[in-house]
Amino acid sequence: MNIIKLAFAQLSGKPLQSLLSIALFALGLSVVSALLHFERQTQLQFHNNLAGIDLVVGAKGSPMQLILSSVLHADNPTGNIPLHEAEKISRNPMVRATIPIALGDNYLGYRIVGTSLDYAALYDAELQNGDWYQLSMEVVMGAVAAQRTGQKTGDVFTGVHGFMEHGHSHDDHPYTVTGVLKPTGTIIDRLILTPVESVWEVHEHNHDECEDPHCEHHHEHGHGHHHEHDEEKDEMAIILGKVENQKELSARELNLYNQHMGELSIATDSEQKITSLLVFYNTPMAAVMLPRMINDNTSMQAASPAIELNRLMGLLGFGMDVIRGLAWIITLFSGINIMILLWSSLSREVHELALLRSLGTSRTKAFMLLLTEGTMLATCGWIVSMLITRITGIIVAANSDWLALSAMQTILPEEMLMLIYAILVGITAALLPAIKAYRTDIHYLLQKL
Amino acid sequence: MIITKELKFTYPGTATLSFKDFSLTAGQQILIKGESGSGKTTLLHLLSGILTPDSGIIEVDEVRVDQLRAHQRDSFRANHIGLIFQRNLFIKSISMYKNMLLAQHIAQSKEDREILMEILEELGISNLSGKKPHHLSQGEQQRFSIARALVNNPKVVLADEPTSSLDDVNCHRFSQMLKSICEKYNITLLIATHDSRLEQQFNCVIELNESK
Structure with a gap:
């Protein structure tokens, strides 16, 4: 039972809350990722269709x-x-x-x-x-x-x-x-x-x-x-x-x-x-x-096709910026949701923390345990969002002549950036609960059993 | 095995607790008695390094616990001291077996399944180890509490009011079990309690009085 296994066990011990957090987080990221793919595909399509027409x-x-x-x-x-x-x-x-x-x-x-x-x-x-x-x-x-x-x-x-x-x-x-x-x-x-x-x-x-x-x-x-x-x-x-x-x-x-x-x-x-x-x-x-x-x-x-299509992309771009903004807000709130989940379960299971500490888990490790839980939720959210966009891609490609399926199978560099962002959100969300865990007075808790 | 000298501890905003000097040899079994507020839990927490004294000396297994740094105390507690609490505390999300392994992992960063199985057999609970905590009765959980206190081959087991929620029969059974297993592994046993039922089973008793 190392810290990662324990973090996983703690999260899967409350599957509903964990899944809700993951789903909410994945939702925000999915929109961002879908937009990335949409933009890339349209630009690629436009570029291919221009085919050098001056x-x-x-x-x-x-x-x-x-x-x-x-x-x-x-x-x-x-x-x-x-x-x-x-x-x-x-x-x-x-x-x-x-x-x-x-x-x-x-x-x-x-x-x-x-x-x-x-x-x-x-x-x-x-x-x-x-x-x-x-x-x-x-x-x-x-x-x-x-x-x-x-x-x-x-x-x-x-x-x-x-x-x-x-x-x-x-x-x-x-x-x-x-x-x-x-x-x-x-x-x-x-x-x-x-x-x-x-x-x-x-x-x-x-x-x-x-x-x-x-x-x-x-x-x-x-x-x-x-x-x-x-x-x-x-x-x-x-x-x-x-x-x-x-x-x-x-x-x-x-x-x-x-x-x-x-x-x-x-x-x-x-x-x-x-x-x-x-x-x-x-x-x-x-x-x-x-x-x-x-x-x-x-x-x-x-x-000129190039000029007109740039103008078109400019018009589309504004709409996409609005959707993107919304998606980041969803992601922000799902980050807060992760924080609330970790905080409330820490409050409910504070005796488990006292137990871990009295068994010899150092303050730093208790801190890390909470950070791991936050990161884990966020990373799962990212993975789920990648799955969602891929499945959506397959469905859209099957129903439209516009989208090429092959382009969805790679992970874009921007999506790797989203993973880093997700992990940062996970860590930030877990920070307050982690500090609470770090500061917990186990003597006080054990005396109040 | 355990030596204390001129031990003093102060809670913020209250009078200072001072403790009698005492020393225990390896394998000795004693009862610490006193009214609530007399500092029983405080003494156990001082011995196990959860709290640090204002002044005085604590020596456990030839280690000056009072001089250790915070993370050293955590690791010392994990490796040398088994703790049994008033209530049965387990991680709810994992099985009893994993709870035991977790205790080993925290202490040694490795798992020794042989010793664990031996202890579980000894306490007659090896068949229950796949269950999660909430599926077990209080009595069964208590035996796992003993098991967990022993999985890291400690020199000392400290128990804080372990029998307060038990009826007479279970109280007797529990203390006998704890006594005999500590005897078997030559472990020094300290039980802090105000439960007078335990007194006749222990020949060595330290009385804690109100602070002077």
């Missing part, structure tokens, strides 16, 4: 929306840009490469992305089976998209307009699956890739001007708009003036503007449009010159 060019609107829609595929697009405008950018000497993105439809909630095969290469995606698409209306499924929709190479399906699972179905334009990708842990797992031409083909007859979900709305109210045409023209003049002066546009104005620009481009050149263009720089100079050039001189906007 700039995204798309229709005017919110730059963050453009990035979210074209890079992370988590929002609706800002609108469309004419292909010939985009091609001008591709020909710019400061641009090394570009990849077109044409959005419009989805299949069971998984986006059908019109793009070139360079897009797959960007994420180092390899084929699990089948072949790359070659013709219009052929698709390659991302790993998750294939698994969740149950589509296999050779299967045929029809897309649904927009980005909601249910909606107008393009029954007359079926897609054929030519291949399925291996899992990459990036956004491409959740996408269905097809040549840009497919998107054009599907949309050319019914709603060719844009793939924005708002389009349908315009179709329905098309007649109403018609006799307001003059007013609309005036409004357009105002909007154009606003764009000139780089003022913010309302959603309606933005729609009108995009429509207007679309009409212009139809009038001047082909009908072909894409949602956005992913741009890779040839020279660092481009980072300074290109965005300004595009934003000032064209009807398109250029947004």
Whole structure:
């Protein structure tokens, strides 16, 4: 029976109180640890999904929306840009490469992305089976998209307009699956890739001007708009003036503007449009010159994914700071709970302490015994919190396509810091009871038996 | 084995207790008698190093207990003195056997299971040693108290009012058991008590009076 065994026996002698202390402590630490993992995972995901994309060019609107829609595929697009405008950018000497993105439809909630095969290469995606698409209306499924929709190479399906699972179905334009990708842990797992031409083909007859979900709305109210045409023209003049002066546009104005620009481009050149263009720089100079050039001189906007995602993380960060603050407060109170547990059991079992001391346990050892009990509770709390976050991780990973399971299996350096923090809390909590044990007058206690 | 000279002790705010000089040889068995407040417990605690005297000499097994430092007194008490208390004190969360081992561990940082089993056999409680304290009767607990006082091969056993809660039969049985086992291991036995039932069993009695 050494001090550690005795401390353990003393704690397991009152299992309910000990477990409550451990659970409370673990709860606080779990939140901190889960946040750490969440932050790390989002940053990792963002970083992987950026995949070195320097700039995204798309229709005017919110730059963050453009990035979210074209890079992370988590929002609706800002609108469309004419292909010939985009091609001008591709020909710019400061641009090394570009990849077109044409959005419009989805299949069971998984986006059908019109793009070139360079897009797959960007994420180092390899084929699990089948072949790359070659013709219009052929698709390659991302790993998750294939698994969740149950589509296999050779299967045929029809897309649904927009980005909601249910909606107008393009029954007359079926897609054929030519291949399925291996899992990459990036956004491409959740996408269905097809040549840009497919998107054009599907949309050319019914709603060719844009793939924005708002389009349908315009179709329905098309007649109403018609006799307001003059007013609309005036409004357009105002909007154009606003764009000139780089003022913010309302959603309606933005729609009108995009429509207007679309009409212009139809009038001047082909009908072909894409949602956005992913741009890779040839020279660092481009980072300074290109965005300004595009934003000032064209009807398109250029947004840097790195800047926008940093902004997003900044916004998320505040929310996480609040949760983190709460978690530390929980941990603080669970530390106080440990102190109360040790103090009250010491008061109740003060005769046991007197016994230990009279059997020859020194004051220092009695002091250490209490510290060991505190440390033990805190360390158990830490271990339990690690288990909780791992189990949560497994559950979340099983139910979401976003989180990679493998990343949860390591213990982060920050979690080792949390262990040190936990032990410090344990020691601090045990300090007062330990001092009480150190000072206990055994003669007095034994006389009062 | 035990020698005291001009022993004095003062509680804060009360009169000084002074104790008669006495000396005991190895294996001697004596009774310390006195009214409550006469300093019986104080004397036992002075002998075992729980308290330090204001002045005077305490020699136990040729060690000047009064001159030891605090942690030396703790270790001296663990190795040379067995204590039996008025009430049966055990660590509730562990079995009796572990309670015994704990006493050995505190004293010697090692466990001697052979001696322990021998003592438990001697007292007829080896079959009860797996139980936790609250599963045992008072009488059984008392035997474990004796066992624990003996597990470290002490030279001296000090018992403080051990029989005050026992009926006549158990009182007699207990004192006989304690006497015979101390005789067997040649241990000096001091029992502090105001229980007159014990007097006829001990031929050597020291009377403590009110402080002068």
